[in-house]
Amino acid sequence: MTEAALPAPMAAPSVDRERLAAFGFVLPSVVIIAGVFALPLVLLLGVSIVDANGLTFAHYKRLLGSPYYLGVIWNSLRLGLLTTTIAFLISYPAAFALARARGALRSLLLATLFLPLAASVIVKAFAWTILLRSDGIVNETLIALGIIEDPIRMIFTETALIVGAVNIFLPFMILPIYAIVAQLDSRYAEAAATLGASPLVTFVRVILPLTLPGIIAGVALVFSLSVSAYVVPTLLIGEKYPTLATTIAKAYLLTREPGFGAAAGVVLLAIAIAVVTLSARMSREPK
Amino acid sequence: MSEAIPHLVVRSVSKKYGPTTILDHIDLTVRRGELVTLLGPSGCGKTTLLRAIAGLAQPDTGKVELAGRDITNVPPHKRNVGVVFQSYALFPHLTVAGNVAFGLKVRGAAKREIDAAVERALSLVKLGHLGGRRISALSGGQQQRVALARAIAVEPDVLLFDEALSALDRKLREEMQVELRRLLQEVKATAIFVTHDQDEALTMSDRVAVMNKGRIEQLAEPRELYLRPASLFALNFVGLSTRISGTVLAADNGKVDVETGVGRLSALGNFQAGSSVIVAARPEQLRISEQGEANSAAGRVRSVVFQGSRTLVEVDAGAGESLLAELSGRDGAVPRVHDEIRLSWPVAETFAFPMEAQV
Numbered sequence: 001m002t003e004a005a006l007p008a009p010m011a012a013p014s015v016d017r018e019r020l021a022a023f024g025f026v027l028p029s030v031v032i033i034a035g036v037f038a039l040p041l042v043l044l045l046g047v048s049i050v051d052a053n054g055l056t057f058a059h060y061k062r063l064l065g066s067p068y069y070l071g072v073i074w075n076s077l078r079l080g081l082l083t084t085t086i087a088f089l090i091s092y093p094a095a096f097a098l099a100r101a102r103g104a105l106r107s108l109l110l111a112t113l114f115l116p117l118a119a120s121v122i123v124k125a126f127a128w129t130i131l132l133r134s135d136g137i138v139n140e141t142l143i144a145l146g147i148i149e150d151p152i153r154m155i156f157t158e159t160a161l162i163v164g165a166v167n168i169f170l171p172f173m174i175l176p177i178y179a180i181v182a183q184l185d186s187r188y189a190e191a192a193a194t195l196g197a198s199p200l201v202t203f204v205r206v207i208l209p210l211t212l213p214g215i216i217a218g219v220a221l222v223f224s225l226s227v228s229a230y231v232v233p234t235l236l237i238g239e240k241y242p243t244l245a246t247t248i249a250k251a252y253l254l255t256r257e258p259g260f261g262a263a264a265g266v267v268l269l270a271i272a273i274a275v276v277t278l279s280a281r282m283s284r285e286p287k
Numbered sequence: 288m289s290e291a292i293p294h295l296v297v298r299s300v301s302k303k304y305g306p307t308t309i310l311d312h313i314d315l316t317v318r319r320g321e322l323v324t325l326l327g328p329s330g331c332g333k334t335t336l337l338r339a340i341a342g343l344a345q346p347d348t349g350k351v352e353l354a355g356r357d358i359t360n361v362p363p364h365k366r367n368v369g370v371v372f373q374s375y376a377l378f379p380h381l382t383v384a385g386n387v388a389f390g391l392k393v394r395g396a397a398k399r400e401i402d403a404a405v406e407r408a409l410s411l412v413k414l415g416h417l418g419g420r421r422i423s424a425l426s427g428g429q430q431q432r433v434a435l436a437r438a439i440a441v442e443p444d445v446l447l448f449d450e451a452l453s454a455l456d457r458k459l460r461e462e463m464q465v466e467l468r469r470l471l472q473e474v475k476a477t478a479i480f481v482t483h484d485q486d487e488a489l490t491m492s493d494r495v496a497v498m499n500k501g502r503i504e505q506l507a508e509p510r511e512l513y514l515r516p517a518s519l520f521a522l523n524f525v526g527l528s529t530r531i532s533g534t535v536l537a538a539d540n541g542k543v544d545v546e547t548g549v550g551r552l553s554a555l556g557n558f559q560a561g562s563s564v565i566v567a568a569r570p571e572q573l574r575i576s577e578q579g580e581a582n583s584a585a586g587r588v589r590s591v592v593f594q595g596s597r598t599l600v601e602v603d604a605g606a607g608e609s610l611l612a613e614l615s616g617r618d619g620a621v622p623r624v625h626d627e628i629r630l631s632w633p634v635a636e637t638f639a640f641p642m643e644a645q646v
Binding site for chain 2: 185187188190191192193194195196197198199201202205206209210212
C-alpha cells in the first residue's frame with residue numbers, strides 16, 4: 001500500500017464531523033420543541049400582556065389581586081402539594097418492596113404499576129366517580145355490611161379529589177424512585193452498619209441521600225402533573241374547587257377571555273417551572 | 288504481653304442456606320495483632336464466615352467472641368469491627384474526608400477529634416492531600432486506600448477484608464499487599480483477609496486458613512502450609528505439585544510404600560495396606576540429578592516453561608501420570624522437549640493423601 005492511499009487526512013476533520021453528526025441527531029427534536037412548544041409559549045405570553053390597546057398587566061392584576069383568584073391559585077398548589085406528599089409517602093416504601101421482590105411477584109407488581117398507564121386519565125377518574133358516588137360500590141358495600149345506614153358523601157369532596165389524584169399519578173412517583181432503589185448496592189447499608197450507624201442513622205445519612213435523585217424526579221413529575229390537572233378536579237370535585245387549570249379552560253371555552261386564560265396559563269407554568277428547576281438544582285448539588 | 292491472649296474466637300459456627308451447608312462447625316482463634324487469611328475457592332464459606340464475624344450474617348449455631356466480649360447476638364453497628372469491601376462501598380454522596388469521618392460522626396465524636404482522626408487515617412494511607420475530593424474523582428487504587436482509611440479511623444477491634452484487593456490490577460495489587468501488611472503491623476491491627484488468591488494469602492498473613500466446603504482444612508503459617516499440606520485440597524490450592532495415584536503395599540510407622548503407574552514410591556502418611564492414595568511432591572523437590580534414598584521416575588519431557596528465576600519442566604511418565612519439576616537457574620542444563628529424563632525427589636518431601644478427598 002502506498003502512503004497516498006492511507007486515510008491520513010481524515011484525522012483532522014473527524015472532530016467537526018462528529019459535531020455535525022451530533023447536531024444532526026438533535027435537530028429533529030429541536031425543531032419539534034421550538035415549533036410546537038417554545039413558539040406557542042411565546043405566543044401565550046404575548047396574548048397575556050398585549051390587548052387591543054397595547055401592553056397591559058390587567059390580567060395579572062386581576063389574577064394576583066383578587067382574593068378569589070388567589071384562592072384558585074392556592075387550590076392548585078394545595079392539590080399539587082397534598083397529592084405529591086401523599087404519593088411520596090406511599091411510593092417510597094413501595095419502591096423498596098418492589099426492588100426486594102423477586103420472580104413472579106416482581107413481574108406482577110410491575111404490571112400493576114404499568115398497566116394503569118395504558119388507561120386514559122378520564123377513564124380512571126370516571127372509575128373513581130363510580131366507586132365513590134352515593135349509590136357507588138363503596139357506599140353500597142358499607143351499607144350491605146351494616147357498617148353505615150345512609151350513604152356517606154364521598155364524591156365531590158377534597159378527599160375524593162386527593163385520593164383519585166394520588167391513585168392516578170402514583171406510578172410517576174414510584175417508577176423514578178424504584179429505578180434508583182433497584183440499583184442501590186446493599187453494601188452501602190452494610191458499610192454504614194459496620195462503621196457504627198444504627199439502622200435509623202443509616203437510613204438518614206446514607207439511604208435517603210443516595211435515593212434523593214429518584215425522590216426529586218418523582219416529586220417534580222407528580223407535582224407538575226397534579227398542580228396542572230384538569231380532568232381529575234373536574235370529575236372528582238367539580239365547580240366548588242376551581243383550580244388554575246379549570247380557570248384556564250373556563251376563560252377560553254366559556255367566558256371567551258383568551259388574555260386572562262393565557263395569564264392564568266403563564267402563572268401555572270411559572271409554578272411548575274419553579275418546582276422543577278428547584279428540584280433539578282437540588283439533585284445536582286450533593287450535600 | 289497480651290500477644291498470646293485470644294482476641295477473636297469463633298466457636299463451632301454453622302450456617303445453612305436452605306439445604307446447603309455454608310459453614311460447618313467452624314472453630315478459629317485469632318491473636319491480637321495477628322493477620323489471618325481465609326483462603327479458598329468461591330463457595331467455600333470464607334465470605335460467610337467473615338460476614339458472621341462482622342455481624343452481617345447470623346450464624347445458626349455457635350459463638351463469636353471479640354476482645355473478650357460475646358458478640359454473637361450483637362448487631363453489626365455495636366461490634367466495633369472495620370470492613371473493607373471488595374467494591375469498597377464508599378459513600379458517593381460524601382467527600383473522601385466525609386467517608387473517613389462517617390464512623391466517628393455516627394458515634395457522636397467531637398468535631399476536633401474527628402478532624403484529627405481523619406487527618407491521621409488519610410496520611411496513613413498517603414491520601415492526606417485528597418480529603419476534599421469526591422469519590423468518583425478517585426482511581427481504583429485511591430478508592431481502596433480511602434476504604435481502608437475509613438475502616439481504620441474508628442480504631443476497630445478487628446479489620447475484615449472481603450476480597451479487598453481483587454479489583455485492583457496485578458501490579459498495583461502486589462504493591463498494595465506489601466504496603467498493607469506493613470501498615471497493619473504499624474498500627475498493630477488484628478485483621479482477617481478473605482481471598483481466593485494464594486499469593487495474597489502467603490504474602491499478607493501470619494497464618495492461613497484453607498477453607499473448603501464450609502470447613503477449615505488447615506490453619507497454618509504460610510511456610511508450613513506450603514511445605515506440609517494437611518490435605519490434598521490444601522496441596523492443590525496452594526502452589527503446584529506432582530500427584531500420582533496408587534495403592535498402598537506396605538505401611539510402617541508413618542511411612543508407606545505405594546505401587547503406582549510409574550513404579551514403586553515411598554511417602555509419608557498413615558494408611559492401611561490396600562488403601563487408594565495420591566502420592567504428591569512439590570516441584571522444586573524434583574531434580575534431574577540422582578538423590579540418595581529417593582523416589583524416582585522416568586519419562587519424556589512434554590513441555591519446558593521458562594519463568595525467569597525458574598523453569599517448569601513437565602514430564603510424561605506414562606500410565607497417564609505426569610511429573611512436574613521446577614528447576615532453578617543454578618541447576619545447570621535444562622532439558623528440551625522430547626528428551627528422555629529421570630527425576631528423583633526425597634522421600635521425606637513426599638506425601639500421601641487419601642484418594643477420596645480429591646476435589
